[in-house]
Amino acid sequence: MKKLIAWFKDHLNKLKIIFLISVIIIVLFELSNIAKTLSFDQLATIFSKIRIENILLMALIGLVSVVPMIGYDFTLNTILEQKPKRSYIFETSWLINTLNNIAGFGGFISAGLRSEFYGKHTSSKKVVQALAKILVFTMSGLSIYALISFFLVFVDDHNQYLRQYWPWLIGGGLYFPIVFCLSLFGKNEYLGDLKSVHRFKLIGTSFLEWTGVLISFISTGILMGVSVNIREIIPLFIAATVIGIASMIPGELGSFDLMMLIGLSALGISKETVVAWLLLFRLFYYFVPFALGLILFFKNLGTTINSRYNGIPVNLLRESAHKLETLLLYFTGTMLVLSATIPEAFSQSTFLQRLNPIHSRVIVVFPAILLGFLLIVAGRGISARVKRAYVPTILIVALTFLYSILAGFRISTGIFLALLLLFVIFSKNELFREQLVYSAEWLTIDGLIMGGLAVLYIIIGVYNSPNIHHRHHLPEFFLFPSEQIWIVGFVAILIVALIILLLIHFLKNKRIQIGEPLDETRIQHILEKFGGNADSQLVFLKDKQVFYYNNGDEDTVFFQLATFNNKILVMGDPSGKKTDFESAIEALITQVDRYNYLPVFYENSEEMVMILHEFGYDFIKFGERAYVHLPDFTLSGKKMKGQRASFNKVLKAGYQFEVIKPPFSSETITALKKISDEWLAGHKEKGFSLGFFSEDYLQRAPIAVIKNETEIVAFANFMPTYTDTIGTIDLMRHSPTKAPSGTMDFLFINLFQYMRDEMALDYFDLGMAPLANVGTSRKSFTQERIAYLVYNFGSHFYSFGGLKEYKDKYADDWVPEYVLYSRDSWIGYVMIALLITDNAPVQGRKKYSSFRRLIKMRL
Incomplete structure (x- = not known):
């Protein structure tokens, strides 16, 4: 006998496996025999007769029935003397219990998951003891119902069939x-030391759990329309569950179903009704709650991973959801308009029917066209991340849902629109901009x-007109139901179009401009304390806005900028404290982004390229700046x-070079103005990156003049660079006569x-030669190679090549x-914005061309 017992102990695991495999084989054999007698047509008929509201109610009851099991984990954490967040216990407990419902294996899976979720901050021995108590009491509710069922079977004499399960x-x-x-009188540390309050909590939780089951x-049977005798169903269900648990098959799958199929048939x-009943029960009590548990699990897992990686995963997910949401809004809107434009195509083409997410017959043309175009505009607002687009988008999607119901609702349409709505809600935090600035890029896309x-709709209407005679047979693809319906659509x-304009106006909000007017005190403070560059002096022309950066104590950096459409054109490198450049750039980009503008940094150094590259900016080489x-x-x-030779010739003609310093007399300014006007020859002056004739501007620095004994014939104003190494000039003009x-x-x-001699400077800045040595290599950027073509083509008009040679x-x-x-941004529109801004006439002034204009364009 001892040898037999020892043999069983040695082979216990193998015997368990053999037992489990045997049970599975028997169950599968019986199920296959039953399947042969099923009528699948009758099964499909049963499913089709169930009303949609009853199915939704089944799902709701299934979810509510799972809730009591969460009590196990609240009690477990009380035993472990832990106080995690209630939301954390709810979410993790839901996953543990719904997975255990499906997987089974005697509760070992739930024990492992509970140890992982709740046992990290407690000793392993204490966790194992607590889990043992929980695991033992999970079947107490089933046991109570088994006792109740036993008495029901022997009290009820009407059904002798159920007595075989006693x-x-x-x-x-x-x-x-x-x-x-054992828990009351035992002294075992794994069960005996359980407090009364914990004991009754576990018993109550287990009883409520099995009551929910x-x-x-x-209720699933009742909602299917089955005539249910509860006094017969409860004993059969409990007996089948006990047998299923004893089989240790995951989720009792097969053994329980077999027992219920045989019993309910008896x-x-x-059989077809029983199969449908069991399938719906498993779907709504097991799989739907488990699916929700997986969502909660990935939410928790995502939170953990997100915090570990500084929020990057969630940001990437939101970014992806935002892009997908935009795509779906555009796609849905386009499909709606097309379904109203070419309805026959959507009714005849299987491909278009599957492609269209709104599976509905166009009942009225107007709402289909309206909702379609509004979805596209909403997609633009969402794509632009405008906060004001959130509520209108939800309303438009809701109206689309209502329209789809009226036009013939389908579950696939409802699921699609529900997902779209979830994307909108999930990506709400991506909407942070205060206004919509409709860029040329967006206008191009949306316009197309x-x-x-709109053009397609008009063409099809004209094509369908009875007054138009066609040589060829009209394709059915372009047929329209009637001319009257087309006119309504037109x-x-x-x-x-009017409604779209109103929506766009709403999204645009009150236009906020970036930057402030020139404040000379703040500018002088930055330049005198921290220095500047060759472009800093242009700020005093007052033709640009200024963005000031304050490090918390004082203004340290400023940018010069102009606005064109949705682009903030930033002129040159920032001026001021170099160590604050990166923070200042980030502050500028953040504010510009908030108000839905895109910065363009013009004529920047390699230092700026390295900084802005870190912020995700693309760049092209625009030219080269010359230094002497x-x-x-x-x-x-x-x-x-x-x-x-030229120098000596002018010198021998009696002309002299002189540097005069401010303040300048009115006679001097008048003489300079006369030279400037003569040199301009009626052309209007331009600003932004170029200086123009302004008395206030000229009074700020010395002016070099060329004169003879009687009058000035040429001049150039010094341009302070606020450095000790570089000098340059701006306006350089002479009398042509x-x-x-x-x-x-x-x-x-x-x-x-x-x-060199008087100011002890090291370099003279000759200014930039646009497009010099740009795109000359086969491996240059595509944008730069296009610029190279402009360089060669533009030489016919602006003498770019001559400028470089000079x-x-x-x-x-x-x-x-x-x-x-x-x-x-699209590089083409960027260059157009720069071209227009850089060549825009200065208001109220006849424009000259400055030294820079001369250097850049004339020579």
Whole structure:
């Protein structure tokens, strides 16, 4: 006997596996035999007769029935003397119990999950002891119902069939008294030391759990229309459950179903009805709650991963949801309009029917067209991340849902619109912008989509007109139900256009501009304390807005900017404290982004390229800036032969170079203005990156003049760079009738010598040569190669090549400069914005061309 017992102990695991496999084989064999006798047509008929509201009620009851099981985990955490958040216990407990319902295996899966979720901050021994108490009491409610069922079977004499289950009922019924006594009188640390309050909580939780199971099963049958005798169903259900648990098959799948199928059939219910009943019960009590548990699990897992990786995963998920939401809004809107435009195509083409998410017959043309176009506009608002788009989008999706119901509701349509609504709600935090600024890029996209749909509708209407005679047979694809319906749709488009404009106006909100007017005190503070660059002085022209950056104590950096459409054109590098540049750029981008603008950084150094690249900006090389190294400058040598000749010629003609300092008399300003007007020859002056004739501007720095004994014939104003190494000028103008040939060379050479000898500067900034050495390599960026074509083509008009050659006469160094732009911008529109802004006439002034204009465009 001892050898037999020892043999069983050694082979216990193998015997368990053999037992489990045997049970599964028997169950599958019996189920296959039963399946042969089923009528699947009758089964489909049963499902089709169940009303949609009854199905929804089954799902609700199934979810509510699972709730009592959460009490196990609240009690477990009380035993472990832990106080995690209630929401955390609810979410994790739901997953544990719904997974255990499906997987089974005697509760071992639930024990493992509970140890993982709740046992991290407690000793392993204490966790195992607490889990043992929980696991033992989970079957107490079933045991109580087994005792109740045992008495029901023997009290009711009408159904002798159920009495055959009495061994299973009495066996299951004895479980609770034994466990209760062991917990009450036992001294074992795994069960005996349980407090009374915890004991009764576990018993109550288990009883409510199994009550929920019974209610879910019985209510499913009732909602199917089955005539249910509860006094017969309860004993059969409890006996089948006890047998299923004893089989240890995951979720009792098969053994329980087999017992219920045989038992309910014996009670006079058709096999097809029983199968449908069991399927719906498993769906709504097991799988739907488990699906919700998985959502909660991934939410918890996502929260853990998200906190570990600094919020990046959730941000990526929201970004993806936002993009998908935008795509779905555009797609749904387009399909709605198309379904009203070419209804015959959607009714005849299987592909279009499947492609269209709104599976409905167009009952009225107007709402289909209206909702379609509004969904597209809502998609634009969501794509632009405008806060004001949130509520209108929800309303439009809700109206689309109502329209789909009136037009013939389908479950697939409801699911699609529900998912779309969830995307809108989930990505709410992505909507942070205060206004919609309709960019040229967006106008192009939406114009092609909405304009194309409108034009298609008009063309099809004309094509269907009975007054138009066609040589060929009209394709059925373009047939329209009637001319009257088309006219209604055409009028709808006109009305919709007005409604769209109103919605866009609402999304635009009150236009907020970026930047402030010039505050000379703040600007002077930054320049004098922290320095500037060759473009800083342009701020005093007052033709641009200024963005100030304050580090918390004082203003340290400023940007010069102009607005064109949705683009904030930032002129040159920032001025001020270099160590604050990155923070200042981030502050500028953040504010610009909040108000739905896109920055474009114009004529920037490589230092700015490196900073802005970190912010996700693309760039192209826009040209090169020329510098003369003043200590090495000389007129001697073969290279300077031509310049030396021009210089001597002007000098011998009796002209002199002189630097005059402010303040300038009205007579001097008048003389300079006369030269400027003569040089402009009626052309209007431009601003932004160029200086223009302004007395206030000229009074701020010295002016170099070329004059003879009687009058000034040329001048150039100094442009302070607020550095100790670089000098430059801005306006450089001469009298075409009075200045001798070579005046410009004479002026340049004297400026080089003056800034070297009198100001001790190292470099003279000759300004930029646009598109110089841009896109010349086969491996250059596509945008730069396009610019290279502009360079060659533009040379016919602006002499870009001549400008580069002129500067090469003096330049020692060429430093590249760049245009940087957001990846949401199209380079073509960026260049158009720069071209228009840089060449826009200064209001109220006749425009000259400054030294920069001369350097950039004229030479």
